[in-house]
Amino acid sequence: MTTLHPPGAVVSETGPARILRVAGRAARPAAHRLVLLVVLLAAVFAAVGLLPGDAAGATADRGASAAELAARRTALGLDRPWPERFWDWMTALPTGDLGTTARGEHVTDVLSGPFPNTLLLGTLALFLAVGGALLLGSWAALRPKGRADRTIDTLATTAFALPEFVVSVALLLLLSQWTGWLPAVTLAGPDGTPESWTMLVLPLLSLAIPQIGWNTRIVRGALADQADLPHVRAAVLDGLPRRRILTHHMLPGALPAIAAGIATSAGMLLGGAVVVETLFNYPGIGAVLATAITDRDTPLVAGVVAAAGAAISLLLLLADLVRTTALGEHR
Known part of the structure; x- marks a missing residue:
């Protein structure tokens, strides 16, 4: 029997139908990002092939002969297009094999230590950026065109x-050379992680501050x-508390x-981590990438890009799901 609904009535979706709809909407951007990766x-x-020199010459022993270099190029496959x-x-x-480095190590083994360190730094910076942006953006939004709104807008624009x-x-x-409050460089312990949590503070703030500015403007807008x-104006007229x-x-x-701003920040944080890690000697993929390019x-290099790209794509996919779900609920 066909159920008739009155004109203008909203028919709610069942659970499976809603899941399929959300998954369908997220599948297209996910496939697009996979192609881009x-x-x-x-x-x-x-x-890398256009750079002067090659991996055989960069990693060969000093004084290697032309014959030895030629044999090394063949062993590394550099004689192939x-x-x-x-x-x-x-x-x-797809099997998880990222190849072998020019020095004979498995790429997955080389990245197994530094990449979690970068993820730790990036995740902490993302949480700090989101928390700071929500706090500052909400504070400014509750006081539109006031002194706090103008001040926060100026600071956010400058930070970004x-x-x-x-x-x-x-x-x-400020925090190391002049005051001595925090260490200037990061020292790795026996397990490859920073020896002290204080060594995380400067890299963390360096990454988070520009993204706090970026996301504060997004939240405020x-x-x-x-x-x-x-409906918001009606709530104001009804005298509901501002919070x-x-x-x-x-x-x-x-x-x-x-959610879209947060996902964008994730990519910016992983990109900025390469610079910040180098400056603070942080044991992440920044140093690995610099060495890989030199060699x-x-x-x-491709392994670093693939790992970072996969992490960013996952965060973008989560943002797509949040955005799709939120838009569906407010239609």
Whole structure:
């Protein structure tokens, strides 16, 4: 029997139907990002091949003869075209094999220590950036066009405009060189992680401060858009407390824009980590990538890019799911 619904009635979706709808909407951007990652990895192989020198010469023993270098190039597969080497690398990637470095180590073994350190630093910076942005953006949104709103907007714009290396140098001078409060460099313990939590503070702040500025502006703008909606104005006229209006009427509608900003920050944080880790001698993928480029080590460079790209793609996928779910609930 067909069920008739009155005109204008909203028919709610069942659980499985809603899951399928959300998954369907997230599948297309996920596939698009996968294609972009493959293109980026191909570009890595091509770009490293265009650099002067090659992995055989960069990693060979001093005084190696021309014959020895030629034999080493053959052993590393450098006598083959880069598209062929890229295809072999890509076909092994689904099995978790990232290849072998020019020095004979498995790429997964080389990344197994530094990459978790980078993820730790990036995750802490992301949480700090999100928490700070929500606090400052909400504070400014509750006082539109007031002194606090103008001050927060100026500070957020300034923070986001500063590159990570500028923030790093400023913090290094202020909190290490001039005051001696924090260590200037990171020393790795026997397990490869920083010896002390204090060694995380300067790299963490250097990464988080620009992203606090970026996300504060996004939160403030998203909340400002919500403040003009009829249901929010009605809540204000009803005399509801400002905090309740913020948490129950403004933030839920602003969530899609905020989630998109957070996902963008994740990519910026992993990109900025390479610079920050180098400045503070942090034991992450920054040092690995610098060494790999010096060695012209294509599999290792591609492995770093693949690991970082997978982490960023996962966060973007989660942001897509949050955004899709939030938009579906507010239609």
